[in-house]
Amino acid sequence: MYGRKYCAGNMSYTKNVITLHPDSSIHDALLLMNNNDIKRIVIISDGNPVGIVTERDIGKFLQNDKTSRMLNQIHLDEIMSRNLFTISKDQDEILVQCAIRMDAFQISSIVVVDEEKLEGIVTKSDLVNNFSKLFTGLYKVKDYMNTNIITCRKSDSLLFALNMLNRNKISRLVVTDNDGKPVGIISYDTFLRNSPYFRSGAENTREYLLPKTSARGLFVNDVVGNELLTIGYNDDLAKAAKLMSEYKISGIPVVNENGDLEGVVTATDIVRAYHEVKIHAVIQRNDPHFA
Structure with missing residues (x-):
């Protein structure tokens, strides 16, 4: 986790942010x-x-770098995003404003500043956590889930799954069995957490982290567990947000009564709903008959 939460009214963002330097x-x-x-x-x-x-x-x-440098030889100023979105700590309704900007610019975090100095960070996880507490009963999962699902099978190679993530510029794939039933999720987090790089403690080579050639002998089934968290399309969207917060995940497969895959609901969808809650509230203030 980052650090303690700073509360603004009923809403909070993360302070004591973990940082590094460009070098x-x-x-x-x-x-x-x-x-x-x-x-x-x-x-x-x-x-x-x-x-x-x-x-x-x-x-x-x-995946794209062609050099043979070790990981401790590649500085962050070479890969970091300099297109940094910031917001003042004194901004009114700071989380609502962050939700609006995250939704509009398709970003996953906004840095909170105090006269250009780092004050904290608002992430999608912060918004998801707040949504689960503040907006129960407003929307159903089916109102915001994404039905354009990109999947892979348990029998696919890890290299195939990694290439699918990069090619489609997405963060996760729903893993299915040969009958199309959801059985897991694979993401960049899966690769990094299951890498022998962290278990060896001595290797700095990228081959240990995101293997390119040896991955051809490894399959999605080798790193995806047997337990899968799912949610029904008629369930409360706030329930999905609560599950994401509790299990520290950013996406949940959506299934129908037969367990068939209908879509996926993600933190991005929750952020969009957070934004639209505010829009609806403004309309209702101006038009009491609006439903």
């Missing part, structure tokens, strides 16, 4: 992500946020 390495970032169970790290210089690095940034870079 820190991919090795440094991965160890911090793994040890603190986080997916992104804010990069600072002289106390000012200058970029951000995510698991997906690292995975995509390592």
Whole structure:
């Protein structure tokens, strides 16, 4: 986790953000992500946020980089995103404003600043957690789930799954059996958490992290467990948000009464709903007959 939460009214964002510097390495970032169970790290210089690095940034870079450098030789200023979205800590309705911007710009976090100095961070996880507490009974999962599902099978190679993530610019794939029934989810997080890189403690080579050639002998079934969390399409969207918060996940397969895959609901969908709750509230204030 990042650190303690700062509460603004009934809503909170994360303070005490874990950070690194531009000259820190991919090795440094991965160890911090793994040890603190986080997916992104804010990069600072002289106390000012200058970029951000995510698991997906690292995975995509390592797949495309053709050099043979070790992970502790690749600096974060080479891969970090400099297109940093920030918001003042004094902004009214800060989480609502963050939801609006995340939805509009398709981003997963916004850095909170106090006169350009790092103050905290708002992530999709923060919005999902707040949505689960504040907006029960407003929407059903089917109102916001994504039915355009990209899947892979348990029998597919890890290399195929990783290429699918990169090619489609997505963070997760729903894993199905040969009958199309959902049996798991695979993401960048799956690759990084199951990598022998973290278990060896001594290797800094990317082959241990996201193997390219040896992965041809490994299959999705080798890293995806047998237990899968699902949700029904008629369930409360706030229930989906609560499950995401409790299990620290960012997507849940949606099934019908027969267990067939109908879609997937993600943190991105919850953020969109968070944004639209505010829109509906404004309309209702101006038009009491609006439903």
